[in-house]
Amino acid sequence: MPGPDRASPMITKTPSYDLSPRNTFRMKVKCALYVEVTEEADLPALDWDSLPQPVFVMGGGSNLLFRGDFPGTVLHFGVTGLGSATVPAGTVFDDFCAWAASENLWGPENLSLIPGECGASAVQNIGAYGVEAKDIIAGIRAWDMLERKFVDIDPADCQYGYRTSRFKTEWKGRFIITSVTYKLSKEPKPILDYGGVRKAVPDVPITPQLIRDTIIAIRRKKLPDPEEIGSAGSFFCNPVISKEHFEQIVKTAKEDNGPDYEVPHYEVPGGIKVPAAWMIEQCGFKGATNGGAQVYHNQPLVIVNASGNATPEEIIGLEQRVIDTIYTKYGITLHPEVEHV
Ligand SMILES: Cc1cc2nc3c(=O)[nH]c(=O)nc-3n(C[C@H](O)[C@H](O)[C@H](O)COP(=O)(O)OP(=O)(O)OC[C@H]3O[C@@H](n4cnc5c(N)ncnc54)[C@H](O)[C@@H]3O)c2cc1C
Numbered sequence: 566m567p568g569p570d571r572a573s574p575m576i577t578k579t580p581s582y583d584l585s586p587r588n589t590f591r592m593k594v595k596c597a598l599y600v601e602v603t604e605e606a607d608l609p610a611l612d613w614d615s616l617p618q619p620v621f622v623m624g625g626g627s628n629l630l631f632r633g634d635f636p637g638t639v640l641h642f643g644v645t646g647l648g649s650a651t652v653p654a655g656t657v658f659d660d661f662c663a664w665a666a667s668e669n670l671w672g673p674e675n676l677s678l679i680p681g682e683c684g685a686s687a688v689q690n691i692g693a694y695g696v697e698a699k700d701i702i703a704g705i706r707a708w709d710m711l712e713r714k715f716v717d718i719d720p721a722d723c724q725y726g727y728r729t730s731r732f733k734t735e736w737k738g739r740f741i742i743t744s745v746t747y748k749l750s751k752e753p754k755p756i757l758d759y760g761g762v763r764k765a766v767p768d769v770p771i772t773p774q775l776i777r778d779t780i781i782a783i784r785r786k787k788l789p790d791p792e793e794i795g796s797a798g799s800f801f802c803n804p805v806i807s808k809e810h811f812e813q814i815v816k817t818a819k820e821d822n823g824p825d826y827e828v829p830h831y832e833v834p835g836g837i838k839v840p841a842a843w844m845i846e847q848c849g850f851k852g853a854t855n856g857g858a859q860v861y862h863n864q865p866l867v868i869v870n871a872s873g874n875a876t877p878e879e880i881i882g883l884e885q886r887v888i889d890t891i892y893t894k895y896g897i898t899l900h901p902e903v904e905h906v
């Protein structure tokens with residue numbers, strides 16, 4: 566079997582690469598070529614035209630579902646580093662959160678323990694507990710694979726929305742993010758009004774570290790640890806629907822659960838956001854399985870690789886059953902948050 570080929574001192578190319586340790590769903594898939602870049606300056610030197618196509622840029626593999634072997638090149642920008650507001654894209658995002666908290670700097674503390682790397686934080690617009698990446702990103706540096714040059718990207722041009730950005734739409738496949746500059750502040754800016762954080766925070770002077778520790782404790786109770794059970798986090802996006810549609814759902818829910826029942830929801834620009842987890846649970850999917858795939862019992866928004874040997878087909882089969890059932894019951898089409906590659 567061919568071994569890694571060192572194209573330059575900082576680029577490693579591995580043919581027929583096993584991606585199973587590199588995706589948190591633990592799908593047993595391979596790519597034709599895996600390229601690990603550990604020096605930004607090597608990007609221009611890479612022989613781009615010789616790479617098997619398509620080229621897919623991967624971070625920590627925590628929001629991906631590989632549907633099978635990938636026929637092209639999977640490229641990882643593996644430069645890491647901590648110590649300032651500008652962070653190389655391959656740095657684990659939670660390492661950055663830990664560093665900021667240790668320096669008593671405010672900004673990313675509510676995003677603690679979200680898996681993945683800093684580069685992807687700017688692609689995904691990761692969010693949790695009332696904060697989204699877009700709130701704390703000041704600048705992005707990237708390699709433009711089309712123009713073959715480095716560019717500085719203004720976050721104002723990134724069309725950030727709920728778990729989305731221009732990197733996922735019009736710019737899909739164009740940029741390799743090489744560093745992200747975050748806004749960090751010495752001024753206390755606690756955001757406590759989401760997900761029970763205020764109640765859980767101890768009654769002592771609030772610091773970024775305290776919020777970080779509180780959020781980590783809340784998350785550990787709810788979400789599967791990717792080290793123990795394969796998943797890609799929330800599998801579906803929460804849908805936003807019209808007021809009229811929401812009233813129909815309330816009617817159905819009261820028929821199912823009694824006249825005093827209240828449907829969880831949040832008013833957002835453009836309509837009403839209804840938690841997909843609530844709908845999935847109402848449809849009886851908590852703990853439902855398809856082969857090795859399972860709707861997670863603690864948080865039905867998450868599909869897990871319960872057996873450790875689930876196949877992409879089993880995950881997708883369960884996903885489709887959830888989508889079809891919810892559409893039939895509520896007239897809502899759920900869209901996956903997890904990227905299918
Ligand atoms: C247990 C668990 C909990 C989670 N909780 C949350 C949560 O609370 N909130 C939330 O928002 N997400 C959550 N996620 C999802 C996931 O952590 C985020 O989407 C994260 O940003 C993915 O980072 P990654 O480095 O693993 O990216 P990947 O999954 O590898 O890639 C995601 C996307 O980013 C692109 N990308 C990655 N790196 C680069 C780069 N350097 N340049 C250009 N494009 C790049 C990829 O092409 C892909 O399109 C959770 C996931 C798990 C497994």
